[in-house]
Amino acid sequence: MKKLFVTLLATCVLTSNVYAQKSNEIFSKPKLSGYVIGQYQYSGKDNAKSNTFSLRMVxxxxxxxxxxxxxxxxQGQINGNTSTLSESPRIVDAFVEWQKYKFVRIKVGQFKRPFTFENPMNPIDQGFMxxxxxxxxxxxxxxxxxxxxxxxxxxxxxLQGDLLKTxxxxxxxxxxxxxxxxxxxxxxxxxxxxxxxxGIWIMPVQGMRIGAFGWTGSYARKGDTGIVSLPKRRYAISGEYVINDWTFRSEYIHSTGLSFKTSYNEKSDLSNTEINYAKGDKADGFYALAIAPVIKNKFHIKARYDMYRPSADWNTSKTYYEVGADYxxxxxxxxxxxYILVNDRSIEKHNYSMIDTQLSFKF
Known part of the structure; x- marks a missing residue:
């Protein structure tokens, strides 16, 4: 996959340069960009303590x-191993979008699902670990x-667009x-x-968004007994206010639908259609965060409350209490x-600490 992606990039650049010389109206010169995030993380989880350097993302x-x-x-992610889908090099984006009018745009290909405010954000701009x-x-x-x-x-x-302009x-x-x-x-x-x-959202004042999202569909696998399809029914309520380098954002998500017992990491997992009934058919989560400038566009302090309930009950809830800074x-x-204080009610010793440090650069 890594060789394929590098070859694809080289081919696109060479081809586009040829066309650009012939006609600037057909192809604009493509822009090559990217980012790297290096990470150090410590976890004090009982019986699973760790501290390690890693390349979080390239x-x-x-x-x-x-x-x-x-x-x-x-766009491709080129770091990771080649043994599991969750960490393998892979193509993440490949799309074309018609953008002639702001009130209606059409995107085709592989891209971010239009669900929540946070999902479409760049991992660096998202603000936390x-x-x-x-x-x-x-x-x-x-x-x-x-x-x-x-x-x-x-x-x-x-299909997406902006309407009702001031x-x-x-x-x-x-x-x-x-x-x-x-x-x-x-x-x-x-x-x-x-x-x-x-999803839809309103923007009543500069920098503010208040939105709602919906999702209905299914995820399926084909096993020895045929196709097993599990429904996904989800909604999200979202709010964000970004002004003068201050950021406030909060979202609640609720999900209904069962899950498979094994996550798809290898091809053999696709034939495993065993359902995890013990996990239940409901889940939800909520977060709220604030990022405040100490030096505008230079130095920030931040905090986030991040809670997830994989079975929609408090006995399995996992909560992160986070404070930090970036420069x-x-x-x-x-x-x-x-610094993160974790409260995980699904394990015997609920509370433990984490430390996360990341160095990132874009080009």
Whole structure:
């Protein structure tokens, strides 16, 4: 996969340069960009203590425009091993979007599911050591249903746009709705049933968004006895306010639907259709965060309350109480550090500490 992605990037760059010399109206010169996130993390979990350096993420991206009205993007994650789907190098984005009008845009390919405010965010801009637990488990990162790690993405088509502009051109209303395979990235549909995911939000004042999202669909596997399809019924309520380098964001997500006992990490898992009835058919989670500037656009302090209930009851809840800071040395080079108190009611010793430090740069 890594060789394929590098070859694809080189081919695209060479081809686009040739076309750019012939006609700037057909292909804009593609932009190659990316980012790297290095991480050190300590965990004091009883009987599972650890401290390690790692490459959390390495991404390369190629994007540009076609015929002025179309934007395209190809993005790959190139770090990780080659033995499991959750950590293997892989293509994460590959799409084209028609962008002629702001009130209606059409995107086709593989891209972020239109669910929650946090899911579409860049991992660096998201602000904390990782996406919140409810987004990670209920928006297709390490989905509770048993889907392979898909970075919040799927294959499909999406319609979106901004409406009701003010006198100065600021939109007051946004809508988005998409139809997807329901199987995650780089995977064909199994049960021929599609996921429908959508959301709307209003923007009453500059920097504020208040939104609601819905998701109905299924995740399926084909075993010895045939296809087993598990329904996904989810909704999210979201709010965000970003102004003068201050950020406040909060989201609640609720999910109904059973899960498979084994997550899809290897091809053999696809034939394992055993259902995890003990986990139940409900889950939910909530987070609230604040990021405050000490030096505007340079130095921030931050805090997050992050709770997830994998069976929608308090006996299995896991809560992160996080405080931290980040500092940008120069443009696109950032150091962040957090202390996390974890309360995990599913284990004997509920409380333990974590420390997370990340150095990231974009190019």
């Amino acid at each position: 991404r390369l991206s190629l994007d540009g425009r076609l015929f002025n009205d179309f934007a395209y993007k190809i 990782g996406y919140s637990q409810n987004v990670s488990n209920l928006a297709g990162f390490t989905d509770r249903v048993g889907e392979h790690s898909s970075n919040g993405r799927d294959i499909g088509v999406q 006198a100065n051109g600021r939109a007051l209303f946004h809508y988005q709705i998409g139809v997807f395979n329901g199987q995650g990235i780089n995977t064909k549909d199994v049960d021929n049933q599609k996921d429908i995911i959508g 940008e040395f120069v443009k696109n080079l950032k150091l962040s550090a957090e």
